[in-house]
Amino acid sequence: MGYEGIGASVRRREDLRFLSGRGIYTDDINRPHQAYAVIVRSPHAHARIRGIDASAARSAPGVIAVFTGADMAAEKIGGLPCGWQVKNKDGTPMAEPPHPVLAVGKVRHVGDPVAVVVAETKPQARDAAERIVIDWEVLPAAATIQAALQPGAPSVHDDVPGNVCFDWHLGDKTAVDAAFARAHKVARLELSNNRLIPNAMEPRCAVGEYDPATGDYTLWTTSQNPHVIRLLMGAFVLNIPEHKLRVVAPDVGGGFGSKIHHYAEEAIVTWAAGKLKRPVKWTADRTESFMSDAHGRDHVTEAELALDDEGRFLALRVRTLANLGAYLSTFAPCVPTYLYATLLAGVYTTPAIYAEVKAVFTNTVPVDAYRGAGRPEATFLIERLVDIAALEMGMDRVEIRRRNFIPKDAFPYQTPVALQYDSGDYHRTLDEALKAAKWDTFEQRRAEAARRGKLRGIGISTYIEACGIAPSAVVGSLGARAGLYEVANIRVNPTGSITVFTGTHSHGQGHETTFAQLIADRFGVPMSQVEIVHGDTAKVPFGMGTYGSRSLAVGGSAIVRASDKIIAKAKRIAAHLLEASVEDIEFKNGMFRVAGTDRAKSFAEVSLAAYVPHNYPIEELEPGLEETAFYDPKNFTFPAGCHICEVEIDPETGEVEVVNFTAVDDVGRVINPMIVEGQVQGGVAQGIGQALFETCVYDEAGQLLSGSMMDYTMPRADDVPYIQVGTAVTLCTHNPLGVKGCGEVGAIGAPPAVIGAVVDALRDYGVRHIDMPATSHKIWRILDAGRQRLAAE
Amino acid sequence: MYEFAYHRPASVAEAVKLLAADPEAKLISGGMSLIPVLKQRLARPSALIDLGAIPDLVGISVSATTVTVKGRTTHAAVAASAEVRRAIPALAELASHIGDAQVRNRGTIGGSIAHNDPTADYPSAVLALGATVHTSRRTIAADDFFTGLFTTALEPDEIVTAVEFPIPDKAAYVKFPNPASRYAMVGVFVAKGPMGVRVAVTGAGAKGVFRHAAMEEALAKSWSPEALEGITTPAENLTTDIHASREYRAHLIGVMAKRAVAKAG
């Protein structure tokens, strides 16, 4: 066993299980006497349900039951709740139309669940589902933000006229207007941030079970936050008290945010299991995933940056229209507001910022958090705008950034958009990235590429993001309907092995390794003595789950706090055993020692004494060695960094190849460098995916044109170059580990670097900006127009 | 999938008999095109007639003038064949870029050309090389075989048993893959030899694979990429979709054709 503590690149312990096919995913769970649910979904983007005739389905072979929205409404089943309330500019609350589990009266997007068939086998359920006859009155649809805001547009919800969910703002309008009035130059940009479909490797799945003997319900589900699902589904949808509802999220094959939200199918299988007194399983096929997993991004934005004559940013004005889809998904309202506009200062000293965000309902799949959630949208906007400002000013892209960076001695730094950054050194991540990417010699590479007939460009982004959204009191005042602390329970077993119960959830992040390293570090025990348990409300006391790169910053901090409590108690036991005073006991490398002596007890000996309290300070201390901590952070954490991308464009076809990518990130203290690198690599791949390939396309009628892998372009291995990853650390000042977070930096930092490189490669074609994805088709059109212009001149 | 009966005949004759007896039955070869359709319940055959147990349908033979690939030969086998690589390297190369390793290990030439997906690769080789399609009852010239989107000259109870390719002097295939599916968004196969000079385009035609007469004429005069300079493709007959407009496809045909001629040498 080599060093396993903080800073060691320990191999991920969970990977053996995953790579050898021994993971237990929700679809691997099969309960005795289990029945299968198939959901009947709307083929229309917008339609009234005049009637549902399920008689032929009910009498089909193997069918146990068919349920519709009316059946659920008759039993007073609630709608899917929204976990965040945003207020309008005038202080009134956002429109919050009902989100029925199964559609009632009307469907609002292709894929909207209408009925469920439960049968003995899945093929039988599918056969029967085809026999359901629905009398539709097809209505005109509002499939895009622009269509939904047209005068006379169809109303997605009859009681939300104009389709505006909320019209919100942040910042100081007066100060911004004043700054613009005295600006030397103004950089302007209109852009759209393309809508993405998450596509985790594992499709969603849910198995519901009811035990008639005890009245207990169990739901196994592909979730990033089982306790949140228990809370939302139990309290708001099915009226099952929490002590009668267990939610298990076993191994989960990727989430990227799409498995945060409480989905209809979870409620359907749990409710149906109770009604039918049989376990009920539903597994999405990939086609269903495309039309029922919450999508991401989808903004249309106009922005202006005011500059003084030296290129200093004076003020930023932003108007964003955000697509929420047909219903409010669990955390949808906070994504284009508190996770977006609050980040608009970026890493810059822009003194005045004013952002307006109008959130719009459309006849499309609900939109919610997706890797980065709001921060990629903010970063893309700022970094593109800064590039355009450099063009306007005739300044170098690096120089204009440096000139406006928040200096490293200015922390804590209060931005004009609510956040207070605790630490960072943006010059350092920039310098290290420039060096690693050989920025200075780029022109040689450009010239060499030109000799090969290729257009080469380089792009840069210096981003910041916010992780571990907190503290609870603050997010509560901003509209969150939940706390955002995290929970750890540490159980030291009698022989000194340690079981850690964490309220975070690992679905690819490697917590079983990172958290075990933390414990090994704290307690001086080998990792083999540590078990990390997550994803089961019957085992873990409570937790808010994993998203927003919060697990280490918040969940890891809770583990540290619980560890401190264990060590404090163990020291008292050791003091008793060693007949010393507790102040004299040192704990190091797994040994409790009387300072300055060789008298010592091992961690295992002290653990055993706690459980076999024969010689024990029983008057002062309870036996046992188990502690719980709830950790509510004082602030967000603020990872930041610099990403540099080089591309080559084939001028004949418009194809873009990413040839170099360098990321230097400040993710705070690094516990496991290999895992951090893996997270950055994966995030950058997703960022490249957004920048060059992925986009969700609806036609005017609201049909999903990019509804399968045949038409939705995911990045593939050969689209992603070797990514050079480095870290340049400043510590978070307010959590005990000094950690910040690394799960989303790649997806946040990469897109503007890639697009910046594409625009740079096309600099001779008069291009200032290209919306994502920069497909070969789009680039060919630019090249073709440029060539025609040249020919005409 | 819906329920279906399953047959596994041991000879082509038996397969033809089963097929003729049941108009709702379908042949299955590699299943790489058929199975996805069945899984999505877009087809409801009464029976599947699996060609997998007919030994006579697998194999590659090369003579001085032809390469013959039997109907159930996989893409992987064609790609890996040293003889094909020697005789018609362009054909082996084309096969090596179809789908992914799993698809190449299952998918077959007979299935590919019988299916005649407008974005499939093989039809361009069959057409450009002037191949002869051998079936259970006759031979069909390439020019007569592909009749439209997902349609061919095959009768309902006719089975592709082999494809016979004349060996060209020069040939090459260059594909611009659809970024999502990686089928051909535009694929151009050029050939010169006993078949004359032929250029076949796949992925782009609104009616499927087609020959490019203007390019053939130009290349017949001078076999060089430069000969294609200025030759355009009318966009009206091309496909347009979320990945590429017909104008972009028309442009890519020109680029891919030049690259193919350059590659063919």
Ligand SMILES: Cc1cc2nc3c(=O)[nH]c(=O)nc-3n(C[C@H](O)[C@H](O)[C@H](O)COP(=O)(O)OP(=O)(O)OC[C@H]3O[C@@H](n4cnc5c(N)ncnc54)[C@H](O)[C@@H]3O)c2cc1C
């Ligand atoms: C993920 C994926 C990626 C792919 N990518 C590509 C690609 O890049 N390029 C490409 O060209 N193709 C691609 N394909 C399709 C693949 O090449 C298929 O193998 C091929 O199109 C069909 O061959 P098959 O043997 O699988 O036929 P099957 O699926 O078994 O049959 C297809 C059709 O042909 C009929 N049929 C089969 N054999 C015969 C026969 N001998 N005589 C008469 N009729 C017959 C069947 O009845 C059926 O209607 C891809 C497929 C997949 C799943």
